Amino acid sequence: MEGVINFLINKHDLRAHLLRKMFVFQIVPMINVDGVYHGHFRMDIFGKNLNRFYINPDCEQQPAIYAIKELANHLIAQNRLSFYFDLHGHNAKKGCFIYGNAFTDFVEQVESQVFCKLFAMNHSGFEY
Secondary structure (H helix, E strand, O other): OOOHHHHOOOOOOHHHHHHEEEEEEOOOOOOOHHHHOOOOOOOOOOOOOOHHOOOOOOOOOHHHHHHHHHHHHHHOOOOOOOOOOOOOOOOOOOOEEEEOOOOOOOOHHHHHHHHHHHHHHHHOOEEE
16 A cells, blocks of 8 residues: 555656646555454454445445545446446455455456456566
8 A cells, every 4th residue: 555655646757747737545544453453364243344334335334435435436426437446455365455346237247357467467566
């Protein structure tokens, strides 16, 4: 996350400048602060993997996911959401990697995977 932020605020990188000019970035640095504080990597304080609750989050049990989904739905309704990234580490992987979403629609699945493949092809720090 630190690398993404450092890239986006780099005043000497034309790519970062163009991205800032064309898009608004809304960054949520960590959704499971309580879990990390208690030694978890992906879990919240209740031992729940918050990535499993995006479909139907409860505002009391998963308040961070609920708020993020509400914000995303608000931006979608205003046609202002172009892309959503969920960046996090993985305890079984080394370095950086990227996955595409799992869609039931074939075209959406291909688009998601192609983006990830192109991203990895254009940045040596990521593996597909």
